[in-house]
Amino acid sequence: MILHLRRSFTMAVICLVVFGFVYAFAGTGVAQVFFKFQADGSITSHGSTLIGQNWTSPKFFHGRPDDFGPYAANPKKSISGGDNPLVNNGVSGESGATNLGPRSKVLLADTEALVTYWHSMGVNPTPDLVTTSGSGYDPDISPQDALVQIPMVTKATGISPSRLRALISRQTHGAQFGFLGASYIDVLQLNEALAKME
Amino acid sequence: MSFFFTLVALVVALGLTWRYLGSYMAAVFDGRVRFLKFIERPVYRLLGTSPQQEQTWKRYASAVVVFSAVSILFTYVILRVQGHLPLNPQHLGGVGSALSFNTAASFVTNTNWQNYGGETTMSYFSQIGALSVQQFVTPAVGIAVAMVVVRGFARKNSATVGNFWVDITRCLFYILLPIAFVFGAIFVSEGAVQTLAGTATIHDVLNEVTQTLARGPIAFMEAIKQLGTNGGGFLNANSATTFENPTGLTNFLSIYLLLAIPFALTYTFGKMVGSVRHGVALLSVMVLLFGVWVGFTSYGEHQNNPAVAAAGIHSSVGNTEGKEVRFGDTSSALFGVSSTMTSTGSADAAYDSFTPTGGLGLLTGMMLGEVTPGGDGSGLYTLLIFAIIAVFIGGLMIGRTPEYLGKKIQAREVKLAGLGALVMPIIVLLFTALAVSVAAGRAGPLNAGPHGFSEILYALTSQGNNNGSAFAGLTGNTPFYNVVGAIDMLLGRFAIMIPVLALGGALAAKNVVPESLGTFRTDNGMFVGLTIGVILIIGGLTFFPAISLGPIVEMLSHGRFF
Numbered sequence: 203m204i205l206h207l208r209r210s211f212t213m214a215v216i217c218l219v220v221f222g223f224v225y226a227f228a229g230t231g232v233a234q235v236f237f238k239f240q241a242d243g244s245i246t247s248h249g250s251t252l253i254g255q256n257w258t259s260p261k262f263f264h265g266r267p268d269d270f271g272p273y274a275a276n277p278k279k280s281i282s283g284g285d286n287p288l289v290n291n292g293v294s295g296e297s298g299a300t301n302l303g304p305r306s307k308v309l310l311a312d313t314e315a316l317v318t319y320w321h322s323m324g325v326n327p328t329p330d331l332v333t334t335s336g337s338g339y340d341p342d343i344s345p346q347d348a349l350v351q352i353p354m355v356t357k358a359t360g361i362s363p364s365r366l367r368a369l370i371s372r373q374t375h376g377a378q379f380g381f382l383g384a385s386y387i388d389v390l391q392l393n394e395a396l397a398k399m400e
Numbered sequence: 401m402s403f404f405f406t407l408v409a410l411v412v413a414l415g416l417t418w419r420y421l422g423s424y425m426a427a428v429f430d431g432r433v434r435f436l437k438f439i440e441r442p443v444y445r446l447l448g449t450s451p452q453q454e455q456t457w458k459r460y461a462s463a464v465v466v467f468s469a470v471s472i473l474f475t476y477v478i479l480r481v482q483g484h485l486p487l488n489p490q491h492l493g494g495v496g497s498a499l500s501f502n503t504a505a506s507f508v509t510n511t512n513w514q515n516y517g518g519e520t521t522m523s524y525f526s527q528i529g530a531l532s533v534q535q536f537v538t539p540a541v542g543i544a545v546a547m548v549v550v551r552g553f554a555r556k557n558s559a560t561v562g563n564f565w566v567d568i569t570r571c572l573f574y575i576l577l578p579i580a581f582v583f584g585a586i587f588v589s590e591g592a593v594q595t596l597a598g599t600a601t602i603h604d605v606l607n608e609v610t611q612t613l614a615r616g617p618i619a620f621m622e623a624i625k626q627l628g629t630n631g632g633g634f635l636n637a638n639s640a641t642t643f644e645n646p647t648g649l650t651n652f653l654s655i656y657l658l659l660a661i662p663f664a665l666t667y668t669f670g671k672m673v674g675s676v677r678h679g680v681a682l683l684s685v686m687v688l689l690f691g692v693w694v695g696f697t698s699y700g701e702h703q704n705n706p707a708v709a710a711a712g713i714h715s716s717v718g719n720t721e722g723k724e725v726r727f728g729d730t731s732s733a734l735f736g737v738s739s740t741m742t743s744t745g746s747a748d749a750a751y752d753s754f755t756p757t758g759g760l761g762l763l764t765g766m767m768l769g770e771v772t773p774g775g776d777g778s779g780l781y782t783l784l785i786f787a788i789i790a791v792f793i794g795g796l797m798i799g800r801t802p803e804y805l806g807k808k809i810q811a812r813e814v815k816l817a818g819l820g821a822l823v824m825p826i827i828v829l830l831f832t833a834l835a836v837s838v839a840a841g842r843a844g845p846l847n848a849g850p851h852g853f854s855e856i857l858y859a860l861t862s863q864g865n866n867n868g869s870a871f872a873g874l875t876g877n878t879p880f881y882n883v884v885g886a887i888d889m890l891l892g893r894f895a896i897m898i899p900v901l902a903l904g905g906a907l908a909a910k911n912v913v914p915e916s917l918g919t920f921r922t923d924n925g926m927f928v929g930l931t932i933g934v935i936l937i938i939g940g941l942t943f944f945p946a947i948s949l950g951p952i953v954e955m956l957s958h959g960r961f962f
Binding site: 203205206207208209210211212213214216217218221222225226228229230233234236237240242243244245248250252255257258259262285287290291292294296297298299300301303304305306307309310313314316317329330332333334335336337338340341342343344347377378379380381382383384386390393394397 | 401402405406409443446447448449462463466467469470471474517518519520528529530532533536537565568572577580581584585588589590591592593594595596597599600601602603604605606607609610611612613614615617619620621624635636637640641642643646647648649651652705706707708710711712713714715717719720721722723724725726727728731732747748749750752753754755756759846847848849850851854871872873954957960961962
C-alpha cells in the first residue's frame with residue numbers, strides 16, 4: 203500500500219510535468235513558430251474570421267442569429283447563460299447553444315419571431331437563418347443563406363443583384379477536398395469584400 | 401453524396417489503422433518496441449519497478465485504484481487553488497468544492513462530464529496541469545486493464561497478469577504522446593488556437609462590434625481529447641467552436657481519432673491471443689452495431705426539426721438548430737454517434753436540439769454499454785464481458801462447458817462477467833429514479849415535457865457509462881448533480897474495472913484445453929450474432945421502459961409542443 207502510494211505520487215508528478223507542461227509548451231512552441239496566424243485565432247483587421255459577429259445593418263450580409271442580434275426573439279441570457287466569444291459589446295457570456303429540444307414551445311416561438319424579423323427585412327429566410335448554431339457564434343453561412351439576403355442588401359446599398367451573386371460565388375468555399383463537411387461562406391470576409399465594392 | 405465519400409474515407413483510414421496500429425500496440429505491450437528506452441528506463445527507476453516485476457491481479461487492481469485516487473486528489477487540489485497558481489491570464493478564482501469534486505471524478509474516470517464552462521471557469525494551469533494530464537492518463541489506464549484480460553486469454557497457468565506501471569508508461573510514451581502531438585500540429589495548421597497569451601480583443605469598424613475572444617492552449621488538448629476518448633474540451637461549446645474544430649477536415653480527423661484506438665484494439669487482442677480471426681469477430685460486432693446507429697441517427701438529423709417546421713420553415717439540409725454550417729447535418733450526426741459510442745462525449749453540435757430520432761440514437765448508443773467500439777481499453781474489456789456471457793449462453797444451448805480461446809468459462813468467470821455487465825444499468829436506472837423523485841433533481845432540466853426527462857436520463861446514462869456528452873440544457877452545477885454524478889461516474893468506471901481485473905486474473909491462472917469437435921466456435925458469424933443479441937438484450941430490454949418515457953414519447957407526439 204505504501205509502495206503503491208509512493209509510486210502513484212511519483213507517477214502523478216511525472217505525468218503533470220511531461221503530459222501537462224512539456225506537451226502543452228512544446229505544442230505552443232511548434233504552433234507559434236510554424237502557424238502563428240492560426241494559433242493566435244486567425245485575427246484580421248476586422249476581427250477573427252472564425253468568430254461570428256452581429257451584423258445589424260441591412261447594408262451587410264447577416265450571420266446566423268444569436269443572443270444579441272436585434273432579431274433575438276428571446277434574449278437567451280435568461281435561458282442558458284448566453285452564447286458569446288467571452289465579451290460582446292460589453293455583455294459577457296461563453297460559447298454554447300440554446301439547447302432547446304425539438305418539441306420546445308420556446309424554440310417554436312423563437313423561430314416564429316425570427317421568421318417575422320426576416321420578412322420585415324425583405325428576406326425569405328432559410329433554415330440556417332432562423333436557427334442558432336452549436337457554438338453560438340458560427341462565423342459561416344451557406345451560399346443559399348447569402349443568396350436569399352440579396353434583396354435586403356441591394357435595397358440598402360444599391361449594388362445590383364447580379365454583382366452580389368458574383369460576389370457570393372467568389373466567396374464560397376467548397377467542402378474541403380470536395381467532400382468533407384459542407385460548402386460555406388465566411389460572413390466577415392464576405393462583408394469586407396462587400397464594403398470594398400461600395 | 402459527399403457524406404458517402406466521408407464514410408468511405410473513414411472506413412479506409414480506420415481499416416489501415418486497425419491493421420497497423422493494432423499490431424504496433426501488441427508489440428508495445430509485449431515489450432518489443434524499445435526506441436524510447438532512454439525515457440522508459442529513468443521512469444521505471446523513479447518508480448522503483450521494472451518490466452520483469454510482474455503483479456498478481458490483486459496487486460494490479462490495487463495499483464489502479466490507488467493511482468486513480470491520487471489522480472483525483474491532484475486534480476481536485478489544482479482546481480481548488482488555481483487562483484493562486486500561474487498561467488491564469490483571466491484571473492479566474494478557485495473552483496468550488498462540489499464542482500471540483502465532480503470534475504476530478506469526471507476526468508479521472510475518462511468521462512469528461514463538464515458541469516462548467518471551460519473559458520469562464522478554468523485557468524490555463526488547470527486545463528494543462530489537471531484536465532489535459534488526465535486525458536492522457538485515463539486512456540492509458542483503460543488500455544492497461546484491457547491488456548490484463550487479453551493476457552488472461554493469452555497466458556496459461558500464470559499467477560501474474562503484467563505490471564501496471566510498465567503498461568501505462570509504455571502506452572503513454574509509445575502510443576498516446578506521439579499520435580496526439582502530430583494531430584495537435586495538424587489542428588493548429590487548420591486554425592485551432594494554441595497560445596498562452598490570454599484573451600484577444602477585437603473591434604470591427606464595419607459594424608461597431610467589440611469582442612473579447614477566449615483563447616488558450618486549445619489545439620493540442622483537442623488532439624488528446626479525441627484520441628483518448630475523453631471528450632472534455634477547452635471551451636464550453638466543445639468541438640462546435642471554431643477555435644477547437646475549425647474545418648471539415650478537423651471534424652473528420654476528430655471522428656477518426658475517436659474511433660482509431662477502440663477499433664484497433666480488437667486487432668491487438670487477436671494478435672496477442674494468437675488468433676486474428678477472434679479479433680475480427682469482435683470487430684464485426686462493433687462495426688455492425690456502429691453502422692446501424694450511424695444510419696439511424698444520420699437519417700434522424702436529415703429530417704426537419706419539428707419546432708422549426710411548425711414555424712413554417714421547411715429544410716432540405718436537415719435539422720440546423722444547434723449545428724454549424726461548415727459541418728452540416730449528416731457529418732454532425734456521424735460525429736455524435738462516434739462520440740457517444742466510444743464513451744468520448746465530445747460534441748460538434750448541440751445534442752439537446754437533435755431530432756427525437758437523432759437524440760434516441762445518441763442515448764441508446766451509450767446504453768449498449770459503450771462496447772461498439774467503446775472507449776480506449778474500456779470498449780474492449782467490456783465487450784469481452786459480453787462475449788463471455790454469449791459463450792456461456794451458447795454453451796448452455798448445446799449442453800457443454802463453455803470455452804473461449806481454450807479457457808473454460810466456469811461459475812467464477814460467469815459471475816464476474818455478469819457483475820461487470822449489470823453494474824451500469826443498475827446505477828443508471830437507480831440514479832435516474834432518484835433524480836426524478838427529488839426536487840433537486842427535477843430542478844435540473846431546461847426543457848419541459850418528455851424532453852426534460854430525457855435530459856435527466858441522458859445525464860445519468862452518460863456519466864454511468866463514462867461518456868461525458870450531455871443534453872446540455874440540464875443545469876448540472878448544483879450540489880445534487882455534482883455529487884450524484886460523481887458517484888455515478890466512479891461506480892461506472894471502477895465497479896466494472898475491478899471485476900474485469902479479477903476476470904483477467906482468473907483466466908490467466910487456467911490451463912488451456914485443446915479444441916475438440918464439440919467446442920462452440922467463437923470466431924464465426926454465429927458467435928458474432930449471439931454476442932450482438934446479448935448486447936441488445938442487456939441494453940435494449942433493460943432501458944426500453946426508460947426511453948419510452950423520453951425520446952419515444954417525443955417521436956410519437958406529432959404536432960404537440962411542450
